[in-house]
Amino acid sequence: MTTQELIAQIHKKQSFLCIGLDTDLDKIPKFLLKEEDPIFTFNKAIIDATHHLCVAYKPNIAFYEAYGVEGWSSLRKTIEYLNENYPEIFTIADAKRGDIGNTSTRYAKAFFEDLNFDSITIAPYMGKDSVEPFLAFENKHTILLALTSNEGAFDFQTKKIGDTELYKEVLSISTTYKGSENLMYVVGATKAAYFKEIRKIVPNSFLLVPGVGAQGGNLHDVCAHGMTKDVGLLINSSRGIIYASGEQNFAEAAQQKACELQIAMKKELDGLHQVF
Numbered sequence: 001m002t003t004q005e006l007i008a009q010i011h012k013k014q015s016f017l018c019i020g021l022d023t024d025l026d027k028i029p030k031f032l033l034k035e036e037d038p039i040f041t042f043n044k045a046i047i048d049a050t051h052h053l054c055v056a057y058k059p060n061i062a063f064y065e066a067y068g069v070e071g072w073s074s075l076r077k078t079i080e081y082l083n084e085n086y087p088e089i090f091t092i093a094d095a096k097r098g099d100i101g102n103t104s105t106r107y108a109k110a111f112f113e114d115l116n117f118d119s120i121t122i123a124p125y126m127g128k129d130s131v132e133p134f135l136a137f138e139n140k141h142t143i144l145l146a147l148t149s150n151e152g153a154f155d156f157q158t159k160k161i162g163d164t165e166l167y168k169e170v171l172s173i174s175t176t177y178k179g180s181e182n183l184m185y186v187v188g189a190t191k192a193a194y195f196k197e198i199r200k201i202v203p204n205s206f207l208l209v210p211g212v213g214a215q216g217g218n219l220h221d222v223c224a225h226g227m228t229k230d231v232g233l234l235i236n237s238s239r240g241i242i243y244a245s246g247e248q249n250f251a252e253a254a255q256q257k258a259c260e261l262q263i264a265m266k267k268e269l270d271g272l273h274q275v276f
């Protein structure tokens with residue numbers, strides 16, 4: 001999917017919501033456990049109930065790998081279901097990969113070619129030759145971890161190298177990579193105070209923003225400092241939406257939570273149109 005197609009979807013749906021499919025057998029409604037593939041059954045119901053309210057889904061790969069071959073099969077069914085039934089949806093493999101060049105190429109082939117995701121999250125720690133293999137894929141997007149939502153982000157990411165914080169170096173150096181027009185960045189909603197600085201370095205890039213809801217980040221604060229004229233934000237919520245209910249009505253409850261976020265996002269978009 002191109003960035004322009006993603007922007008068009010955001011305007012059409014008046015939403016920049018990304019729903020995280022962190023599907024955990026210990027948390028899904030118990031009655032689903034008798035299904036042949038409970039993870040896919042759960043994901044399909046969530047997707048069918050919420051696809052009109054969001055522009056992206058983000059399966060976190062750890063939740064699938066944890067169940068071995070069966071988990072990987074549920075992941076494959078989920079991405080195939082999305083691509084076949086909702087091709088307008090932007091898909092994110094939250095895999096946090098990155099390795100020496102030839103290994104990164106295999107990761108890229110796994111997620112972009114075999115599974116046909118639109119994008120993947122990548123750890124930037126190994127630098128240029130670990131990231132550029134992902135950027136070589138046309139109309140695929142590489143989402144670099146810049147300033148993450150967790151407390152441990154302060155261990156390294158905000159430490160200074162000379163006069164500059166590490167996360168700022170990640171942002172500015174990565175813009176020099178070949179194919180950098182396909183870069184997006186992860187910035188936690190819990191780090192709203194940093195968005196202004198981040199926008200000085202990457203004024204137009206899309207930011208994937210996890211951390212609203214369960215982690216305490218605030219949508220309005222993120223939008224106030226992070227929005228661009230093309231919106232430039234994908235706000236992720238996982239547990240806050242998909243586990244809204246553990247009962248028979250789990251999909252309706254997820255729809256209700258997604259709807260609340262979409263309404264809040266529409267308000268932010270209305271505000272944006274008054275500015276630009």
Ligand SMILES: O=c1ccn([C@@H]2O[C@H](COP(=O)(O)O)[C@@H](O)[C@H]2O)c(=O)[nH]1
Pocket residue numbers: 020022060094147148149150186187188210211212213214215236237238239240
């Ligand atoms: O900085 C980061 C990077 C990734 N994540 C992931 O996003 C979701 C957040 O889930 P919630 O339930 O909405 O808190 C999850 O998959 C994380 O691994 C992040 O939280 N922060």
